[in-house]
Amino acid sequence: MATGRTHRPATRSRGIPEATVARLPLYLRALTGLSERSVPTVSSEELAAAAGVNSAKLRKDFSYLGSYGTRGVGYDVEYLVYQISRELGLTQDWPVVIVGIGNLGAALANYGGFASRGFRVAALIDADPAMAGKPVAGMPVQHTDDLEKIISENGVSIGVIATPAGAAQQVCDRLVAAGVTSILNFAPTVLSVPEGVDVRKVDLSIELQILAFHEQRKAGEEAAVAEAAAAAGAVVPPVRAAGNGRKGPDGDMPAVMPA
Amino acid sequence: MATGRTHRPATRSRGIPEATVARLPLYLRALTGLSERSVPTVSSEELAAAAGVNSAKLRKDFSYLGSYGTRGVGYDVEYLVYQISRELGLTQDWPVVIVGIGNLGAALANYGGFASRGFRVAALIDADPAMAGKPVAGMPVQHTDDLEKIISENGVSIGVIATPAGAAQQVCDRLVAAGVTSILNFAPTVLSVPEGVDVRKVDLSIELQILAFHEQRKAGEEAAVAEAAAAAGAVVPPVRAAGNGRKGPDGDMPAVMPA
DNA sequence: TCTTGTGAAGCTCTTCACAGCA
DNA sequence: TGCTGTGAAGAGCTTCACAAGA
Structure with a gap:
């Protein structure tokens, strides 16, 4: 998942x-x-x-x-x-705001799967003044300054965060303060929210990492040794401060770093 | 999740x-x-x-x-x-192909979180001939006809499907036949794959629906009656063939349909 | 003294297998 | 007869609480 x-x-x-x-x-x-x-x-x-x-x-x-x-x-x-x-709860209408109209935010705005399920994109919000007024998915992007006003006027309770990681917590805080109680977070960061607010996260890179884990397994246990050797060249492994007895299953860190 | x-x-x-x-x-x-x-x-x-x-x-x-x-x-x-x-398995390089370069596919191609974790976008593939050759994220889009060739030449074992639902299974079959053994599926459809192939799915609309479920709860049990009334107007509830004794927790379907 | 590592307990979810009912 | 609905058993995951060890 x-x-x-x-x-x-x-x-x-x-x-x-x-x-x-x-x-x-x-x-x-x-x-x-x-x-x-x-x-x-x-x-x-x-x-x-x-x-x-x-x-x-x-x-x-x-x-x-x-x-x-x-x-x-x-x-x-x-x-x-x-x-x-x-x-x-899909028999009622859920106005949703999308904050952060980059590539992903724009893709979400254009995504047809929302409208067909009772979700209505009420507003697109971005912090970049250059974006303000520009139409995305047939809807003008609004500036972050108006976030609180947009939330309350539209009775929005669900917010989607598609900003860079650095801006996510701040946006989250403002959404929550304005009355949003459910958040779908696409930014690769952990959001902290008060009791009573739901957060669900979607992290594209995490999904790939989980696949990579299983993919690595399939490559075969017998090839593990060869892989470890290749890995030593692919990344620079950090040197342990004190090389004392670890009991990892296999592949302790290489003692010698490749130049 | x-x-x-x-x-x-x-x-x-x-x-x-x-x-x-x-x-x-x-x-x-x-x-x-x-x-x-x-x-x-x-x-x-x-x-x-x-x-x-x-x-x-x-x-x-x-x-x-x-x-x-x-x-x-x-x-x-x-x-x-x-x-x-x-x-x-992130100490090795994982070439990845993205199939379906619409809004979402393009957003994924531009997503920075992949490269930083050992994932390398090896190719962008789309079925639309008009897309072929067009640069997305600094990379020319290639046509689906060359899918098998691209997979094998790049040693790709992880594929990302960002096509419309209708095309997903067919793309999946071709990816698998060409040697892909892990698939990240963004299309809102259930993929069937042979034993040994991993599929993970990300469905944006499903996430929102789960939030809506909890959001509905927060609205308060005491407001449930009012909500049910509003719901009757929002969607057209189907008529049961035989109105026999159902034992749903509450809100059986309205017997009278609004015109 | 402070924090890890881990048996054991408790909880949630899944699967089984069949009684109940149309 | 056929398929649903569900107790009961089983598997997996989380949390507790504390022994082990730096």
Whole structure:
């Protein structure tokens, strides 16, 4: 998973486990696809396959919402779409602001997946005066000075931070002070927020690093020695102050640094 | 969590739990920050705060890597940076291709966080002939026709998919056939891949939906009734074929549809 | 004295397997 | 008969609390 919870004691909100909540959007997407193809009902097995999970998990997940299926038949697609949408709070309109209109911010502004789920981009905000007024995704970029005004006038409770890491905490503080209580953070930094504010983070580089970890494994344990040798040339390993007995699994730091 | 594992039986790779692997990049980022400020050593408490986790978890995580700390003192920053980098496979160079150079693909191509972690964007690939040759992030976009050639010539094992949902599976199949074994998927679709191929997904809209779920809770249980009423106007709820006894927690579908 | 490293306990999530129901 | 809904078992992860050791 590309993201991680922050500042929420993994406790169940009204009995629904966090892990289940995180999968509801997946089910919803699969169901929307079925709905568009006018499929009336679907079994847990079929829906699970479409969502990429196993059917026991799906049934367990749905059991937290209520008994929305019919034994021997399956689930009514339209009915389930409605129930999950309602559970996720998508039956209402969520105005969202995006702060930091660089490459990523602009991409987010143009991303179609938001509008189709009840999220409305209410404003684009950037600190660069040169950006002010410039249209992005058919919408003029506004200056950070007006952040508080924009938040309150639009009743925004969800903010997206796509600024450089250095500006993120400051932007976060201003968003929170202005009344935002949920933040999606794309900046590669840990945000600290008061109790009651939710932060979710997406870090593109972290995802790649996790892939690299597994990729390294696949390369084979028997090739590990050769890899360690190559690695010594790729980065400059730091010298340990005192070379005392470490018990790492293998590959202690090379004692001699390559010039 | 912005992301999710796919196709990997949450089993430990060489004894390191998945949850720990997912946090190593976080620790690495915090350590890199300390390293740049020339901090020589750090305690589990301090590092945990910088990474946004608690110290017991951090110590447990590190214990899977080996005994890299000094009791009564803490951890040597440089040494730990090296060990975690090595564990994640970041001491080697990872050529990466990005397929689908739309807004998001271009943002990824320009993203600085990759290069600093051993990831090198080896090629940008797009299906649109009009894009071919156009420079993005100082690099000419290449056509999908050459995908297989690009993969093999550059020894690419990690691919990033930033295409529309409809094209993702096809691109995925070609990447896998050409030798890619790790995929980071930004397209809002479930990819099916053969055994041995890792897929991680980042879905921006899913993150917002999870935030909306919690946001809805904060609005207060007492306001739930008013919300349900508003919801009835916001979306057109489907009519149940047979209105038999459902036992959802509350808010069964409205029986009367608004015109 | 101070901080790491780690068994053990507790908690959450997943999977199993089958009773319950249409 | 077929598929849902769910207790129970199992696996994995987090947190506690303290022994070990610099």
